[in-house]
């Protein structure tokens with residue numbers, strides 16, 4: 001259900017971007033993001049073992065995916081999230097039967113709380129990007145990409161904790177090393193990109209971006225080590241470009257995407273020369289948005305079409 005997702009050239013984007021763009025579509029599944037590729041592996045391993053309780057911190061999409069994967073296997077899933085996470089994501093986590101605990105802080109505070117809970121209760125902690133299954137799940141996207149024809153020149157990957165970029169990057173660098181692996185983060189949440197550039201962990205005190213799925217302050221050292229091996233570049237984009245990217249994906253691809261999923265288009269918009277004449281794949285990695293915010297970002301009044 002989460003594998004073998006569509007990959008197609010989106011010609012309608014080409015005039016506005018000046019390069020050929022293919023979309024790898026990760027939103028047409030029950031949780032509307034790629035994260036279930038990894039949680040399906042985690043949940044099936046847990047279901048086959050002794051312990052049936054599991055906790056994770058989530059910006060919203062991992063929690064939804066773990067709740068979905070755990071529900072069908074009788075797992076007891078707890079998700080810790082920020083109370084500022086999009087209501088649509090939090091609502092779906094609850095609707096899927098997980099216990100949702102909210103922290104009065106950001107994603108990195110949710111990470112601390114989830115680790116504490118796992119320690120007190122002696123249950124499995126799923127650490128996104130650090131646990132190998134979360135990266136392996138993303139790596140299946142890489143396998144599907146390198147199997148594709150025609151081949152492409154670069155892949156643009158939203159960068160948060162790094163599971164998506166390291167998973168896809170490992171496969172691409174192993175099987176199609178000529179393809180450029182470019183990670184994209186918002187200027188308002190630059191910790192991992194700065195860490196990549198300085199080749200050491202750099203943290204920030206806060207984040208300020210609409211791309212809630214990638215808004216971390218504290219990169220995980222082991223994930224940075226992996227990223228340094230497999231990524232060619234990491235770039236930062238402005239909020240206005242993210243919104244313009246969301247709008248382009250709506251207008252020209254008919255896709256409602258969350259801000260993190262528009263980072264690739266934003267990167268092309270900000271550096272057309274770099275991509276001119278090339279064939280670029282962008283992974284449209286999530287589509288969970290609060291509608292009112294979405295309408296504000298793309299500039300379409302609710303109920304009035306475009």
Ligand SMILES: Cc1ncc(COP(=O)(O)O)c(C=O)c1O
Pocket residue numbers: 033035059060061062128129158159160161162163164165213214258260261285286287
């Ligand atoms: C839609 C979306 N895009 C990108 C990311 C970033 O992925 P990663 O944390 O694996 O780098 C996430 C993470 O939850 C996400 O939900």
